[in-house]
Amino acid sequence: MAGPLSPDRLLSALRAEGLKVVEYKSWRAHRRPASTGSFGPINGVMLHHTVTTGTSGSVALCYNGHSALPGPLCHGVIDKDGTVYLVSAGRANHAGRGDDDVLRQVQNESYDRGKTLTPNEANTDGNTHFYGFECINLGNGKDPWPAVQRDAMVRASAAILRAYGGPAKGWTARSVIGHREWQPGKIDPRTGQGGVDVAPPVLRGLIDERLAHAASWSPGGKTPAPTTPVPTTPPKESTVMPLSTDDVARIWKTDGILPAPSTAAPGNTHWTADSYVRDIHARVRAVQGALDATNATIRAMAEALAARDDAVDVDNLIQVIETRLEGVRVRLEMES
Structure with a gap:
């Protein structure tokens, strides 16, 4: 049985994996009340999409939650540019209730990594067992996923697994699932058009490839620096438009x-x-x-x-x- 990582340990694990990490507000102490359930034993990582656009609004929403679901809504928000915003180190409202058969498969790592798990019931509290990362994407099947964002998803997942001992201790990519593999009716993370594929089997293949190397490793031999989108200036109006x-x-x-x-x-x-x-x-x-x-x-x-x-x-x-x-x-x- 594995307990939660301390805030310092979580932060250092993510940074060691080559990620740019932003500590958002009081993330170290921000968590759901103990009365809502425990956080741990930890069995893996769950990946989601936010169904939002924009960094500041998405991070704030995941930190605070909304009227129907109090925050925090995950442990980290992964931006389009690959930056990870930490919003909690404790129990978070991200997984909900899912399939206990899926949990056993994750615990035992007893399923085909290259296939998508199919849940058929919701009888187990996933917030107890999984770290959750919300990834900024509309989830409409059209919004593309940049390669740098997928790389951050892979690195963040690998960082958690490595912190618990990695493959030598039984923590392989089979400990990472998508929300759609946990709870019936969910579709996240959903691949968009014109970007990279973020289907869970694809992500698990990349995670295991990463775990076969040191945390500092990057495909191609160097760690890509996180990029910041360059703001564009809208063209000025060239003529006056009179209004009646x-x-x-x-x-x-x-x-x-x-x-x-x-x-x-x-x-x-x-x-x-x-x-x-x-x-x-x-x-x-x-x-x-x-x-x-x-x-x-x-x-x-x-x-x-x-x-x-x-x-x-x-x-x-x-x-x-x-x-x-x-x-x-x-x-x-x-x-x-």
């Missing part, structure tokens, strides 16, 4: 979230599309600032309440409030 009164009415509905800018009165033809976007952006930022101020006020109120009544679970109260506010903030960020 009807245009303004269609864009700024009276029952919409945002009212029309005060200078965009009927008949005003001097606003361009760029001007409208900048106005929306400024309003969204103002709302985000108000949310931050509200969050600080609520925390102060909760701490004051806790000082008067020791029975108040202030940490849980703050976490619920912050989770809900973060959900709103993520949606606003995506809109902006």
Whole structure:
């Protein structure tokens, strides 16, 4: 039986495998309450896709969770550029209930590595037994997987297996499965178009190849440096696009979230599309600032309440409030 890795051990194992790792917020202490179940004995690694785009929003969502499923939602988030964002070192809501027959096959490593496991029941808590990595991808079968992201998935999985002793101790790629191999009805990780294949059998082949070498090894003889996407600057509008009164009415509905800018009165033809976007952006930022101020006020109120009544679970109260506010903030960020 294997217990969980300490935060330091997990971090060092990932970095030793050549990964760029970002420690996100209070990831070392961020975990599900003990009342929800244990974390351990550990039997393997489970890989997922996020069904999201964008790094900051995806990482925040995996850290905080959402109204239907509290965070953390995994242990690490793997970005498109191969960066791993650590969000938890303890129990996380990522696996859910799955097939106990699959668990036994993973424990005994008694299945064909090159075939996909097929679960047919959900009777066992997977959050107890698996480290989980959420990989940023829409999961729609179209969003491509970059090679550097798949390489990070392979390295992260190998790092966990190596930390427990690797193949010499019975920790081969058969200890790594996809979410779809654990829980009936799941499809992740799902391969997209125009990128690399991330089917679990393909990943296991690459993981075992990696485990046959030292942690510093890379195909081709050197470790590729994680890349950062280069931001692109949208082209500037070359001409002024006058808007009629009807245009303004269609864009700024009276029952919409945002009212029309005060200078965009009927008949005003001097606003361009760029001007409208900048106005929306400024309003969204103002709302985000108000949310931050509200969050600080609520925390102060909760701490004051806790000082008067020791029975108040202030940490849980703050976490619920912050989770809900973060959900709103993520949606606003995506809109902006």
